Amino acid sequence: MQSHARVVVIGGGIGGLSALYHLCQEGWTDAVLLERNELTSGTTWHSAAQCPSVAFNQLLLLLRDYTIKLYKELADDPTYPINYHHATGGMRLLTNPTHVDEVHHILSVAKGLGIEFDLLDAAEAKRRNPLLNTDGVLAVMWDEKDGDIDPAQLCQALAARSRKAGAAIHRNTPVTALKQLPNDEWLVTTDNGTITAEHIVIAAGYRVNEVGALMGIKYPVIAMEHMYFVTEDIPELVDRPDRVPMVRCPRDTFYMRQEKKGLLVGIYEHDCKTFGMDGIDPDFVNALCLDDLDRLLPKMEPIFERLPCLQEVGIKSVVNGPISYASDAGPLVGKQPGLRNCWSMNGLRVGIGEGGGYGKMIAQMMVHGETEWDSWQLDPRRITSFANTEFTALKSIEDYQHEFRWHLPHEHRPAGRPAKTSPLYPVLKGKGAEFGVVNGWERAEFYRPSADFETTHGYTFQNWHDVVGAEVRALTTNVGLAELSGFNHYRITGTGALEWLDSLTCSRVSNKPGKASLCYYLTPKGNIAGEATIVPLPGGEVFYGSAATAEYHDMDWLTERLPEGSDIRIKSRTNTHTMLVVAGPKTRDLLASVSRCTKWGQADFPWLSAQRVFIGYVEALAIAISYSGEQAFELHIPNTQLYAAYEILANSGAEFGLSHFGMFAIDSMRLEKGYGHWKGDFITEFNPIEARLSRFVNQHKDFPGKPGLLAQKKAGNRKERVILEIHSTKGPAQPGEGVFLDGVPIGSITSASWGYRTNKNLAMAYIDPKHVAGGSELEVLLIGETVCATVCPPCLFDPENTLPRGLA
Numbered sequence: 001m002q003s004h005a006r007v008v009v010i011g012g013g014i015g016g017l018s019a020l021y022h023l024c025q026e027g028w029t030d031a032v033l034l035e036r037n038e039l040t041s042g043t044t045w046h047s048a049a050q051c052p053s054v055a056f057n058q059l060l061l062l063l064r065d066y067t068i069k070l071y072k073e074l075a076d077d078p079t080y081p082i083n084y085h086h087a088t089g090g091m092r093l094l095t096n097p098t099h100v101d102e103v104h105h106i107l108s109v110a111k112g113l114g115i116e117f118d119l120l121d122a123a124e125a126k127r128r129n130p131l132l133n134t135d136g137v138l139a140v141m142w143d144e145k146d147g148d149i150d151p152a153q154l155c156q157a158l159a160a161r162s163r164k165a166g167a168a169i170h171r172n173t174p175v176t177a178l179k180q181l182p183n184d185e186w187l188v189t190t191d192n193g194t195i196t197a198e199h200i201v202i203a204a205g206y207r208v209n210e211v212g213a214l215m216g217i218k219y220p221v222i223a224m225e226h227m228y229f230v231t232e233d234i235p236e237l238v239d240r241p242d243r244v245p246m247v248r249c250p251r252d253t254f255y256m257r258q259e260k261k262g263l264l265v266g267i268y269e270h271d272c273k274t275f276g277m278d279g280i281d282p283d284f285v286n287a288l289c290l291d292d293l294d295r296l297l298p299k300m301e302p303i304f305e306r307l308p309c310l311q312e313v314g315i316k317s318v319v320n321g322p323i324s325y326a327s328d329a330g331p332l333v334g335k336q337p338g339l340r341n342c343w344s345m346n347g348l349r350v351g352i353g354e355g356g357g358y359g360k361m362i363a364q365m366m367v368h369g370e371t372e373w374d375s376w377q378l379d380p381r382r383i384t385s386f387a388n389t390e391f392t393a394l395k396s397i398e399d400y401q402h403e404f405r406w407h408l409p410h411e412h413r414p415a416g417r418p419a420k421t422s423p424l425y426p427v428l429k430g431k432g433a434e435f436g437v438v439n440g441w442e443r444a445e446f447y448r449p450s451a452d453f454e455t456t457h458g459y460t461f462q463n464w465h466d467v468v469g470a471e472v473r474a475l476t477t478n479v480g481l482a483e484l485s486g487f488n489h490y491r492i493t494g495t496g497a498l499e500w501l502d503s504l505t506c507s508r509v510s511n512k513p514g515k516a517s518l519c520y521y522l523t524p525k526g527n528i529a530g531e532a533t534i535v536p537l538p539g540g541e542v543f544y545g546s547a548a549t550a551e552y553h554d555m556d557w558l559t560e561r562l563p564e565g566s567d568i569r570i571k572s573r574t575n576t577h578t579m580l581v582v583a584g585p586k587t588r589d590l591l592a593s594v595s596r597c598t599k600w601g602q603a604d605f606p607w608l609s610a611q612r613v614f615i616g617y618v619e620a621l622a623i624a625i626s627y628s629g630e631q632a633f634e635l636h637i638p639n640t641q642l643y644a645a646y647e648i649l650a651n652s653g654a655e656f657g658l659s660h661f662g663m664f665a666i667d668s669m670r671l672e673k674g675y676g677h678w679k680g681d682f683i684t685e686f687n688p689i690e691a692r693l694s695r696f697v698n699q700h701k702d703f704p705g706k707p708g709l710l711a712q713k714k715a716g717n718r719k720e721r722v723i724l725e726i727h728s729t730k731g732p733a734q735p736g737e738g739v740f741l742d743g744v745p746i747g748s749i750t751s752a753s754w755g756y757r758t759n760k761n762l763a764m765a766y767i768d769p770k771h772v773a774g775g776s777e778l779e780v781l782l783i784g785e786t787v788c789a790t791v792c793p794p795c796l797f798d799p800e801n802t803l804p805r806g807l808a
């Protein structure tokens with residue numbers, strides 16, 4: 001075995017082999033794959049290996065689309081034959097109106113990407129798949145390209161191509177130790193020798209936590225047992241020349257595909273079981289768990305009704321194997337937080353159907369520093385330390401039980417909640433807060449108007465629509481208070497800390513103590529990587545604030561760029577401090593009433609400035625900054641004194657008509673202002689010029705990503721960010737949905753909400769630069785209807801910022 005390699009991939013299932021193949025494609029052929037047993041001997045060999053193209057969001061649609069194209073190309077290559085039933089066709093059965101609404105959402109998302117799916121009625125579905133009983137089926141989503149592939153042959157084909165490109169594959173070579181060297185290389189120890197590698201990719205399937213233990217890491221990944229059975233021959237299939245379309249059913253959580261002349265039926269049973277929580281037998285290789293058809297029994301009746309032919313045939317074989325789940329059911333594909341040159345390809349739940357895309361993504365990240373798609377939904381840094389094994393197991397069980405049931409807009413399922421709470425959680429709960437979850441934190445979305453209010457979820461405007469409107473009205477009349485738990489917040493100290501931060505961002509960072517600057521930092525190609533508020537404070541320390549979800553992302557980004565030998569220190573306050581927002585015309589009066597040492601007038605405490613203040617006797621950092629466009633202050637308060645500060649504000653607030661508001665109100669108001677959201681609207685697929693953030697780009701200085709940005713500027717904008725008014729009161733648009741002109745896709749929506757101050761149905765979107773002129777009439781697909789959408793001015797509410805500047 002060689003002693004050095006640019007990259008070592010650990011694990012020879014679809015994850016590892018797709019990574020290896022794509023690294024070779026990107027030119028990193030000095031690559032080695034190490035597999036403890038035989039290739040595919042983990043989960044991959046016994047996969048049902050379906051490759052649908054339907055998915056719930058843009059990224060997964062694109063990854064599946066790419067995966068299918070890759071597999072087709074591999075299967076058509078005569079040098080390595082693969083059994084790939086490409087384009088058998090697949091059906092998603094829709095048995096309630098909400099299922100139909102969510103499919104309309106997906107049809108719009110897909111169409112916006114140029115991917116088409118059909119909606120069939122029950123009769124047409126029955127014609128295409130005569131095995132189906134379509135009783136109770138309202139409609140069927142038809143996936144033309146759905147199919148299945150032989151997973152072992154697929155992996156062998158990827159292995160053959162990788163070897164041909166120059167990569168080495170060592171079977172029966174378990175990795176037994178991993179050590180990072182001072183120069184950031186990795187020492188990879190195996191039973192057959194040691195390799196020093198610049199990068200490692202961990203793709204260890206259900207043994208990921210065994211490999212993690214070699215580095216002191218606990219991945220938020222567990223495995224679940226998952227079962228399918230294969231029937232004896234079905235008479236209707238024996239003489240059928242083509243394959244019967246595949247079926248997936250969100251109501252009864254099962255899938256079915258043809259296997260030879262019988263059916264393969266996989267079931268996600270309610271009474272499900274985790275696998276290997278207390279360790280995995282080292283000899284569990286090419287192995288299965290014990291059959292346990294009894295667990296499936298409660299699901300069998302409706303499935304047998306749906307597919308009556310199952311009542312007539314026997315079961316030939318049962319497969320019960322471990323399938324990996326991460327704590328939010330998405331895989332962990334990307335950089336491992338806290339470690340350099342260590343990459344993750346783990347938690348693969350749909351590893352065959354999406355595996356081609358994951359490989360391409362990770363190879364692009366490693367070789368070019370970014371992918372062509374914003375990969376945040378799969379980025380390992382999105383899940384932080386609260387997601388321990390117990391939590392991951394609870395969420396995985398819940399996700400398993402809900403397989404094929406997509407989350408409705410704003411739906412946060414109950415398992416593992418509350419995970420992280422501020423000291424105000426019980427207080428706000430007592431006030432009726434309906435909580436959502438951000439990076440594990442419970443955050444109030446709105447306040448239920450009565451104890452018996454039952455929150456609904458769906459694609460139309462829901463029963464909380466007017467409730468949020470009332471919150472906006474109350475705060476814009478008097479003053480409102482919101483809690484943003486988990487806001488990402490670092491205290492940065494050390495010699496030259498501010499200059500160092502300034503060198504990393506494309507924006508102007510003020511060096512005036514107490515002056516807040518909104519800053520962006522870029523990828524190597526000049527796309528948006530991150531967003532932060534930076535405030536130099538008296539005494540040399542710097543406040544760094546960013547989105548709650550950025551906790552690991554930003555820490556990684558900063559620590560990897562620390563100057564060598566510097567004394568700069570970054571201390572996270574994300575889990576020790578909480579942000580309260582006070583907003584509305586009486587904000588300054590309320591704060592003045594509880595904080596006698598500070599002059600809260602506009603002249604003494606202007607917009608975009610910060611001061612250390614006392615709220616009563618509680619010390620806080622106050623920043624005059626406004627996401628809502630109202631007069632507003634952020635108050636950053638230690639959790640130990642959060643309740644005290646809240647009580648002081650609430651007690652004094654009665655005099656000023658203080659009300660509470662939640663995230664939905666904030667989201668509505670920031671859309672009216674045209675403010676974007678990191679990883680919602682500001683993603684790595686666009687540069688700051690396209691995102692209409694040019695005012696935050698200081699062309700007169702050097703910054704990482706500048707050459708890339710200049711090259712992009714020369715090439716012209718791919719898309720541009722706009723605000724759209726949607727001419728419908730039926731429901732809000734949803735992120736990812738397409739924007740069209742005469743039915744032709746010209747962009748997609750990134751976020752949307754009703755604007756209560758402007759009384760408009762609003763969305764933020766990136767569209768073709770040719771159509772960004774104000775007043776341009778475009779179309780969106782809203783719950784199955786084509787609706788007119790007009791391009792609006794970039795800021796619809798108080799464009800001169802007279803409210804936060806105290807001029808109104």
Ligand SMILES: Cc1cc2nc3c(=O)[nH]c(=O)nc-3n(C[C@H](O)[C@H](O)[C@H](O)COP(=O)(O)OP(=O)(O)OC[C@H]3O[C@@H](n4cnc5c(N)ncnc54)[C@H](O)[C@@H]3O)c2cc1C
Pocket residue numbers: 010011012013014015016034035036037038039040041042043044045046047048049050051173174175176203204205206207208210211226227228266319320321322323324345346347348349350351352353354
């Ligand atoms: C019953 C069932 C049905 C499924 N059906 C589908 C489906 O229809 N469509 C779909 O897309 N997905 C399906 N899946 C999921 C899919 O099969 C998996 O997502 C995929 O196979 C996982 O691949 P992997 O490479 O991550 O893991 P694995 O295939 O488990 O590969 C990991 C490899 O790492 C190796 N390894 C571990 N530790 C070490 C070490 N220390 N040193 C070296 N090597 C090591 C292991 O030996 C193993 O070969 C199904 C899963 C199951 C269980």
